[in-house]
Amino acid sequence: xxxxxxxxxxxxxxxxxxxxxxxxxxDGWELHIDQTGQSLNSVAPLSGNQFTRDIFAxxxxxxxxxxxxxSPYTGGVLEVGYQIGYQADVSNGAVIxxxxxxxxxxxxxxxxxxxxxxxxxxxxxxxVDLFNGxxxxxxxxxxxxxxxxxxxxxxxxxxxxxxxxxxxxxQCAITLRDVHLEVNHALGSVSVRSYAIFTxxxxxxxxxxxxxxxxxxx
Numbered sequence: 130x131x132x133x134x135x136x137x138x139x140x141x142x143x144x145x146x147x148x149x150x151x152x153x154x155x156d157g158w159e160l161h162i163d164q165t166g167q168s169l170n171s172v173a174p175l176s177g178n179q180f181t182r183d184i185f186a187x188x189x190x191x192x193x194x195x196x197x198x199x200s201p202y203t204g205g206v207l208e209v210g211y212q213i214g215y216q217a218d219v220s221n222g223a224v225i226x227x228x229x230x231x232x233x234x235x236x237x238x239x240x241x242x243x244x245x246x247x248x249x250x251x252x253x254x255x256x257v258d259l260f261n262g263x264x265x266x267x268x269x270x271x272x273x274x275x276x277x278x279x280x281x282x283x284x285x286x287x288x289x290x291x292x293x294x295x296x297x298x299x300q301c302a303i304t305l306r307d308v309h310l311e312v313n314h315a316l317g318s319v320s321v322r323s324y325a326i327f328t329x330x331x332x333x334x335x336x337x338x339x340x341x342x343x344x345x346x347x
Contacts, residue, residue: 322343
């Protein structure tokens with residue numbers, strides 16, 4: 130399972146391009162979202178874990194309602210967050226696996242050995258009779274080939290809401306400054322993109338408009 134935690138901290142930021150989205154609601158209102166000042170900065174994790182990513186994110190989302198709708202605008206909700214995609218999940222950890230085989234073995238243990246004469250003379254007793262009080266041991270050998278393996282699950286996309294605001298006027302905004310995202314148990318590359326969702330409401334309908342920031346590999 131991928132785990133993501135959200136906090137606040139400071140780090141140097143690299144800014145990304147601004148993004149926006151526009152839609153006309155069912156009632157005829159003009160709905161706008163503008164994402165500005167976006168940045169994502171990936172730093173070495175404090176834990177030193179190779180399956181962890183430390184990311185610092187900033188940005189502002191501004192939602193605006195304009196125009197003349199057929200029904201009065203009664204308010205809306207603005208939500209901002211991040212979508213995080215990763216290639217593989219290693220949260221199940223490592224396990225030991227092995228393959229065991231059965232190999233029959235025969236061991237002769239003579240208590241007393243006599244001199245063996247290699248001859249075709251029929252008067253010479255067979256070799257097996259030359260061991261006085263011999264013991265015959267039949268055994269099973271069990272070789273085990275062990276190896277260390279990791280259980281890897283397919284990657285997915287996790288949506289991480291960071292902040293939500295109820296909008297009572299025709300304009301509202303959320304600003305994030307150096308929000309800390311920690312991604313754990315992720316194998317391979319990790320991609321992050323911001324999102325802003327604005328839901329505008331009237332007595333007749335709800336309309337949703339979404340803006341996405343450019344994806345960044347961290």
